[in-house]
Amino acid sequence: MKRCGNPHVVVTDRCPSYLAAMKLIGNERRQETGRHLNNRAENSHLPFRRRERAMSRYRRMRNLQKFKSIHSSVHNHFNFKRHINSRIRFKQKRDAALREWRDLLVA
Structure with a gap:
């Protein structure tokens, strides 16, 4: 300025x-x-706003860091970018991820 x-x-x-x-x-x-x-x-600030909304629930940084580490791995596991993949491919990836997730929960 x-x-x-x-x-x-x-x-x-x-x-x-x-x-x-x-x-x-x-x-x-x-x-x-x-x-x-x-x-x-x-539109460029949407990811930041989503993150801020999730962070506002936690009073302690340690709890937030625990949530963030778990949430990022789960989010990356199930985020398939629907706008890029076809519906059939999206369903195949989602079903494979759910099978893998259920196997992890049982083990």
């Missing part, structure tokens, strides 16, 4: 922390929050 000057308009989502930051730097009147104005930023 030092090189280019203050922006005319800053498009953000409705997250309250953005309003606080805009007040801090003196751009609160230039902030725009609209329904479709911020689609690119919103």
Whole structure:
């Protein structure tokens, strides 16, 4: 912002922390929050928001780290990216993963 000057308009989502930051730097009147104005930023932040939502349930870092280590291995085991695979291939991979998962639980 030092090189280019203050922006005319800053498009953000409705997250309250953005309003606080805009007040801090003196751009609160230039902030725009609209329904479709911020689609690119919103979609890029979805994985972070999902992670933050899961992290907010834990008060201790140790419990969060236990959850994260287990969740990441399970998520990677069952995440097949449906938009890339055909329905038949997706079902084959899912069934194989479920069989392997059940074998792990029995053993």
